[in-house]
Amino acid sequence: MQVYVVHRLFQALFVCLGISLITFLLLHVVGNPVLLLLPQDASDADVALLKEKLGLARPLWAQYLSFLSDAARGDFGQSLFTQESALGLILERMPATLELTLAGMIVGLGIAIPLGVISAIRRGSLTDRLCTVGAVAGQAMPIFWLGIMLIILFAVKFRVLPASGRGTLWHLILPAITLGAYLAPLTMRLTRSGMLDVLTQDYIRTARAKGVAERVLLFKHALRNAAIPIVTILGVQFGRLLGGAVVTETVFAWPGVASLAVKAIRTYDYPVVQGAVVLLALLIVVANLLTDIAITYLDPRIRLGKAHG
Numbered sequence: 001m002q003v004y005v006v007h008r009l010f011q012a013l014f015v016c017l018g019i020s021l022i023t024f025l026l027l028h029v030v031g032n033p034v035l036l037l038l039p040q041d042a043s044d045a046d047v048a049l050l051k052e053k054l055g056l057a058r059p060l061w062a063q064y065l066s067f068l069s070d071a072a073r074g075d076f077g078q079s080l081f082t083q084e085s086a087l088g089l090i091l092e093r094m095p096a097t098l099e100l101t102l103a104g105m106i107v108g109l110g111i112a113i114p115l116g117v118i119s120a121i122r123r124g125s126l127t128d129r130l131c132t133v134g135a136v137a138g139q140a141m142p143i144f145w146l147g148i149m150l151i152i153l154f155a156v157k158f159r160v161l162p163a164s165g166r167g168t169l170w171h172l173i174l175p176a177i178t179l180g181a182y183l184a185p186l187t188m189r190l191t192r193s194g195m196l197d198v199l200t201q202d203y204i205r206t207a208r209a210k211g212v213a214e215r216v217l218l219f220k221h222a223l224r225n226a227a228i229p230i231v232t233i234l235g236v237q238f239g240r241l242l243g244g245a246v247v248t249e250t251v252f253a254w255p256g257v258a259s260l261a262v263k264a265i266r267t268y269d270y271p272v273v274q275g276a277v278v279l280l281a282l283l284i285v286v287a288n289l290l291t292d293i294a295i296t297y298l299d300p301r302i303r304l305g306k307a308h309g
Contacts, residue, residue: 111188
């Protein structure tokens with residue numbers, strides 16, 4: 001296990017390096033913040049002077065190495081527009097993003113697992129067909145469209161929930177449902193297929209023949225073994241949820257890292273974008289590592305240290 005964790009940490013380092021390089025190059029190719037910081041009638045001399053002051057006149061390789069050197073010390077620089085610490089701005093918004101992502105995951109699992117179990121034990125029934133149709137429709141539904149529909153229905157028409165912002169539990173409900181609906185369809189289908197596979201195993205039939213209660217059989221024995229692919233996909237889905245949070249935060253004006261990054265991209269605020277992308281990438285890598293460790297507890301036959309050492 002220790003060998004595997006060290007191996008994954010080295011992988012995480014190279015992943016973050018690759019992501020930071022791609023982000024750095026794309027930002028410098030698509031836009032120039034100097035043109036936004038200066039008035040439209042600024043002279044070429046003014047542009048050159050500001051580029052020199054911001055360190056943007058140096059070759060790209062020199063700028064990137066300087067960024068890596070500072071980032072290794074936890075310094076992503078200052079926002080080009082607010083002159084505040086980029087890391088400070090990101091960490092200030094991070095709790096909101098994590099709150100929304102975890103709430104969306106709870107909502108998604110709360111919908112997907114019960115429906116997946118019911119669909120499996122009632123295979124071929126009307127309930128099973130409705131759940132399958134709902135899962136397919138959910139995967140095809142754009143996340144921004146669902147968010148807007150929820151705002152129109154619950155915030156505008158019935159006025160029972162706030163349309164935007166963060167502050168109370170009521171503000172979290174609509175964004176969490178929107179993000180949870182993004183996770184639920186795939187998880188529901190995995191739960192159903194996993195349960196169908198487990199319920200045909202010999203030990204399940206033996207336990208049922210011995211008179212084990214159906215509820216204990218389903219949730220203690222069957223669901224635990226069916227949970228392995230679910231837990232595996234959750235690590236991947238965590239990254240997708242962070243990606244979905246970009247849209248969700250924008251629709252609901254949720255003050256998280258994703259909305260901060262979108263605003264920074266529009267203004268070519270290099271330090272903020274680079275810091276946000278690297279930290280979000282680290283979160284995804286850590287989530288995947290924790291997922292792999294959790295799998296070893298669900299199935300002791302898996303030994304990550306031996307498999308990957």
